[in-house]
Amino acid sequence: MKIDSLIDSIAYFSVKSIAAILRVLPWSVALFVGRFGGAVAWCLHKRRAVGYANLKAAFGAEKSGKELRRILFGMYTNFGAGLAETLCIPKLKKEIVLQSNPVINEQRVFQCLDREKGVIFLTGHFGNWEILAQTSQFRGYRTAVLVRSQKWPRLNSLLDHYRGLHDIHVYSRGVMMRNMIRALKDNSCIGIVGDQSGGKEGVYCRFFGRLTSVAEGSVDIGLRTGCAVLPVFIHRESGIKHKVFVYPELQLDPNKDHDQQKQAQIQIFMSNLEEQIRQYPSHWLWAHKRWKFCRTKSILILTDGKAGHQVQSEALAEKIRAVLMESDGRNEVKVQAAEAHFKNSLARRVFQCLYPLMSPWLQGRLHWLKPFLTEESYQQISPVYADIVISCGSTLPGINLAIAKESMGKSLVLMKPPFPYSLKWFNLLVVPSHDAAPELRNIFRTHLTPNLVTPERLQKMANTISSELQLNAAESITGIIVGGNTAKFQFNERQWKSIVRALDAQAHQHNTQLLITTSRRTHPVIEQQTKETFKAHPKCKLLVIANEHNPPNVIYGMLGLANHLIVTEDSISMISEAISSGKAVTVLRVSDTPASSKHAKFIEQLALQGVIRVVDGHDLSGLLSPQNPLKTTQLAEQEEQALKKRLAKAFV
Numbered sequence: 001m002k003i004d005s006l007i008d009s010i011a012y013f014s015v016k017s018i019a020a021i022l023r024v025l026p027w028s029v030a031l032f033v034g035r036f037g038g039a040v041a042w043c044l045h046k047r048r049a050v051g052y053a054n055l056k057a058a059f060g061a062e063k064s065g066k067e068l069r070r071i072l073f074g075m076y077t078n079f080g081a082g083l084a085e086t087l088c089i090p091k092l093k094k095e096i097v098l099q100s101n102p103v104i105n106e107q108r109v110f111q112c113l114d115r116e117k118g119v120i121f122l123t124g125h126f127g128n129w130e131i132l133a134q135t136s137q138f139r140g141y142r143t144a145v146l147v148r149s150q151k152w153p154r155l156n157s158l159l160d161h162y163r164g165l166h167d168i169h170v171y172s173r174g175v176m177m178r179n180m181i182r183a184l185k186d187n188s189c190i191g192i193v194g195d196q197s198g199g200k201e202g203v204y205c206r207f208f209g210r211l212t213s214v215a216e217g218s219v220d221i222g223l224r225t226g227c228a229v230l231p232v233f234i235h236r237e238s239g240i241k242h243k244v245f246v247y248p249e250l251q252l253d254p255n256k257d258h259d260q261q262k263q264a265q266i267q268i269f270m271s272n273l274e275e276q277i278r279q280y281p282s283h284w285l286w287a288h289k290r291w292k293f294c295r296t297k298s299i300l301i302l303t304d305g306k307a308g309h310q311v312q313s314e315a316l317a318e319k320i321r322a323v324l325m326e327s328d329g330r331n332e333v334k335v336q337a338a339e340a341h342f343k344n345s346l347a348r349r350v351f352q353c354l355y356p357l358m359s360p361w362l363q364g365r366l367h368w369l370k371p372f373l374t375e376e377s378y379q380q381i382s383p384v385y386a387d388i389v390i391s392c393g394s395t396l397p398g399i400n401l402a403i404a405k406e407s408m409g410k411s412l413v414l415m416k417p418p419f420p421y422s423l424k425w426f427n428l429l430v431v432p433s434h435d436a437a438p439e440l441r442n443i444f445r446t447h448l449t450p451n452l453v454t455p456e457r458l459q460k461m462a463n464t465i466s467s468e469l470q471l472n473a474a475e476s477i478t479g480i481i482v483g484g485n486t487a488k489f490q491f492n493e494r495q496w497k498s499i500v501r502a503l504d505a506q507a508h509q510h511n512t513q514l515l516i517t518t519s520r521r522t523h524p525v526i527e528q529q530t531k532e533t534f535k536a537h538p539k540c541k542l543l544v545i546a547n548e549h550n551p552p553n554v555i556y557g558m559l560g561l562a563n564h565l566i567v568t569e570d571s572i573s574m575i576s577e578a579i580s581s582g583k584a585v586t587v588l589r590v591s592d593t594p595a596s597s598k599h600a601k602f603i604e605q606l607a608l609q610g611v612i613r614v615v616d617g618h619d620l621s622g623l624l625s626p627q628n629p630l631k632t633t634q635l636a637e638q639e640e641q642a643l644k645k646r647l648a649k650a651f652v
Helices: 002-024 027-044 048-059 065-087 094-100 107-113 129-138 153-163 177-185 217-225 258-279 307-327 345-361 375-381 397-407 455-466 493-509 524-534 554-561 572-580 597-608 630-651
Strands: 119-123 143-147 169-172 189-193 203-207 210-214 228-238 241-246 296-303 332-339 388-392 410-414 428-432 443-446 476-481 512-517 540-544 564-568 584-588 613-615
Touching: 002 027, 002 065, 002 153, 027 065, 048 065, 048 397, 065 129, 065 153, 065 228, 094 129, 107 119, 107 228, 119 129, 119 217, 129 143, 129 153, 129 189, 129 228, 129 241, 143 153, 143 177, 169 177, 177 189, 177 217, 203 258, 210 296, 217 228, 217 258, 228 258, 296 307, 296 397, 307 332, 307 388, 307 410, 307 572, 307 630, 332 375, 345 397, 388 397, 397 410, 410 630, 428 630, 443 630, 455 554, 476 554, 476 572, 493 512, 493 524, 512 524, 512 554, 524 540, 540 554, 554 572, 564 572, 572 584, 572 597, 572 630, 584 597, 597 613
Parallel strands: 119 189, 119 228, 143 169, 143 189, 296 332, 296 388, 388 410, 410 428, 428 443, 476 512, 476 564, 512 540, 564 584, 584 613
Antiparallel strands: 203 210, 228 241
């Protein structure tokens, strides 16, 4: 308390001394000093990043980072000039104000005052709203202002003293509300800044395209008292010359539904304010968390062109959307994707080395990425505002962080990012349990890679493809998912031929229907061996050769229809999708050496838990034997619930 009192006293005497100096200076010099102070604040203020992020949310697709920074700098200098002007209120002269501050559509004020129920001048943190009250008083309107008390009592009383000069009444929120209602009954004009957030329970209106909370107090007072509510805004023309705009009165009827009217009329006010801001963007106070309570959430998926990585990112985006909608069904979640490709491997390596040096200065300077990215990639990502940025793959963590910093959004990456990116720089990392990573609060470990498998999607696609297949309801169905070669993994062609013969024989032996699909990575020899045996096979009800014809989402139909799934060992994503379906899963070894140590560890962990059965290509007896899917189902459900809980903690 003593420290707070000391700070309050220092601030009080400092502001009072500065005000005394400013009042002896000519107006032009006083405003110059104010602008200079604003420029200094622009360099030092911690909320500058918030201001830029708000500008990005409002104008990201319309203006470049350079333009947004120029607007933000203008906001600080305008605010500094406005503060200097406010401290000089004691030397304001009526004749100067009347001459310098014309009021556009002033007849609307006269018409409202003629009803003798008082008027609320509803404005925003736009222009010098303190001078708006002085202009009203000097034009002959009995004026009062409703203010929010500041943290420091002595400084607050000094500011209220300046506001109250020239016979303006100053009312604080709360205890003095009765006096304000009485003033309205006396046909006074009350100035209220009404663009603040209304918190979680405020009225949600569209503001720069986003649903955001707005305080309802002014419109609520209008409905209860019958006073007029006029949107009024002021902006600086030059020097001490201002222009005041009076918009049409908000249409309030105490006899109609209050909640509907509040939403509709506050929306009109916010649209009026947005119109003014678009004309004079540097006149609004951007550096506050205006969209803290916002129901519009933007998710950006960064992709590197690899289908598996994109699917994992899309899966996480879907889960985040579900979590956000569960937290508040009125949320609207927008998901967009952008490809980020480096010009070449050298550009990627140079960017990785330079990122730690660039990072502190990147907000507002995404053009620094232009030398490294392809032109198409840069054009896609530079205008994007994102609350959450998702990426998968070793080339994208730096781009993810840069875009998240630009919008003050949150970053989510799948897989452990490479050097030099610190794990602590990300809001959340979803890391496979077979990856070596330290135990950190922002790391979520998962056995399965995120995927798009959901009961609803499987059922929908199963219904779609089953209508085209001649399935026997009395026989079981096995789905066979065949991968392909990678840089470090090669199918054993002779071994695959043995597997095909075993599947042929056991399908008849067990009366099992087969649904088979290859992938785009499948080698032509493997494709040919598969086609020769199963193209006209009586037990094969579906054969998809992906490189010839790959119907969209057919894999989900197979996962939905099958009782048992056989997946080749080469793809962690394919195995994860199979397990997520909740069906019995067999992983088929098709090579003498594993794809990598990570693949081997992944399969070994799942086999030890009894989640999958691993069949070696050299021992194929019982390949189509039915399995118990209980542990598979349990793991899939546990992973789903744990991931949703972690996403809710990070992003809700």
